[in-house]
Amino acid sequence: NAGVMQNPRHLVRRRGQEARLRCSPMKGHSHVYWYRQLPEEGLKFMVYLQKENIIDESGMPKERFSAEFPKEGPSILRIQQVVRGDSAAYFCASSYGLPGYNEQFFGPGTRLTVL
Amino acid sequence: DQQVKQNSPSLSVQEGRISILNCDYTNSMFDYFLWYKKYPAEGPTFLISISSIKDKNEDGRFTVFLNKSAKHLSLHIVPSQPGDSAVYFCAASGNSKLTFGKGITLSVRP
Numbered sequence: 001n002a003g004v005m006q007n008p009r010h011l012v013r014r015r016g017q018e019a020r021l022r023c024s025p026m027k028g029h030s031h032v033y034w035y036r037q038l039p040e041e042g043l044k045f046m047v048y049l050q051k052e053n054i055i056d057e058s059g060m061p062k063e064r065f066s067a068e069f070p071k072e073g074p075s076i077l078r079i080q081q082v083v084r085g086d087s088a089a090y091f092c093a094s095s096y097g098l099p100g101y102n103e104q105f106f107g108p109g110t111r112l113t114v115l
Numbered sequence: 116d117q118q119v120k121q122n123s124p125s126l127s128v129q130e131g132r133i134s135i136l137n138c139d140y141t142n143s144m145f146d147y148f149l150w151y152k153k154y155p156a157e158g159p160t161f162l163i164s165i166s167s168i169k170d171k172n173e174d175g176r177f178t179v180f181l182n183k184s185a186k187h188l189s190l191h192i193v194p195s196q197p198g199d200s201a202v203y204f205c206a207a208s209g210n211s212k213l214t215f216g217k218g219i220t221l222s223v224r225p
Contacts, residue, residue, distance in 0.1 A: 004158070033212065042119075042204060042215035043159070056211050091158050103149065104213060106158035 002027065004094050004107035005074075012113045013082050021077040021110045025094030032075045033104060034060075034067060037089045049075060082114045118142045119207050121216035129224050134192040136219050138205030141186065145207035145214075150179060150190045153202045153218070162203075163190070195223045 005024040013019050025032050030051055035043040045059040049069035060067065064082075069075040079086055089111050093104035120139045128134045136150075146167040151159035165172040165179045165188065172179050178191045192199055200223050205216040 006158075035213075035215075040217070042121075042217040043213075045212040045214065048211050059212070093158075098211075103161045103164065105161065106151075108156070108158045 004092055004105050006092050006107035006110050008110060009108060010111050010113070012115060014115050015083060016081050019079040019082050019086070019112055021079075021090050021092075021112070023075040023077070023092030023094075023107060025075070025092075026105055029094035029096050029105070031095045031097070031102075032069050033093045033095075034075075034077050035091045035093065037091065037109075039088075043091060046077075079112075082112070084114045087112055087114045118145075119205055119214050119216040121205055121219050123219055124217070125220040125222070127222045127224060128195050130197055131194045134190075134195045134199065134221055134223070136190040136192075136203050136205075136221065138188050138190075138216055139186060140188075140207050142207070142209060142214075143186070145209045147208035148179070148181060148188050149206045149208065149213070150177075151204045151206060153204060159204055197223045197225050199223050
């Protein structure tokens with residue numbers, strides 16, 4: 001039973017380019033969450049999605065960032081026109097049921113470096 | 116506004132002794148608390164959790180204590196092992212998302 005998969009593990013982009021981060025949840029999980037970890041910081045919630053729906057995007061910057069979780073395929077976190085401040089580790093997590101009383105299982109993360 | 120605080124950035128203990136990791140929170144709406152362990156270059160791994168209706172939960176060497184009136188929880192690891200050396204994050208659940216503390220780096224000396 002594979003865990004949460006994220007790819008790529010490392011991504012280097014120049015300022016102004018687009019970054020696409022992918023996340024495949026654990027089998028049977030329909031709830032996906034994205035978190036960002038800046039150096040020396042804890043993980044910060046960005047967005048919570050179920051299949052084809054964004055449930056809570058209160059932690060996502062209003063501009064340049066978007067997320068989707070289509071009916072088929074992985075969840076995608078897209079960052080347009082990246083800036084150096086976007087350099088961070090981005091973690092995806094999934095859970096079987098509603099958040100709160102269901103543990104979230106994390107992927108290994110994508111480390112984004114913006115040059 | 117940091118709603119989950121882990122005020123000690125690091126802790127060093129001798130192998131075989133007890134490790135006590137502390138966490139404080141400010142939001143009384145949090146109703147479920149979790150501890151995650153993280154190794155470098157890996158994602159966090161779920162360790163143990165506790166509901167707000169309980170004050171203690173035990174799983175092997177790991178015990179989590181919750182003091183709701185003080186808005187404080189702690190993770191006890193007994194006995195500590197070198198393999199426990201990692202960053203430990205406290206997280207609180209509310210409104211469909213987890214709020215994490217900044218983490219504590221635990222070092223267990225052989």
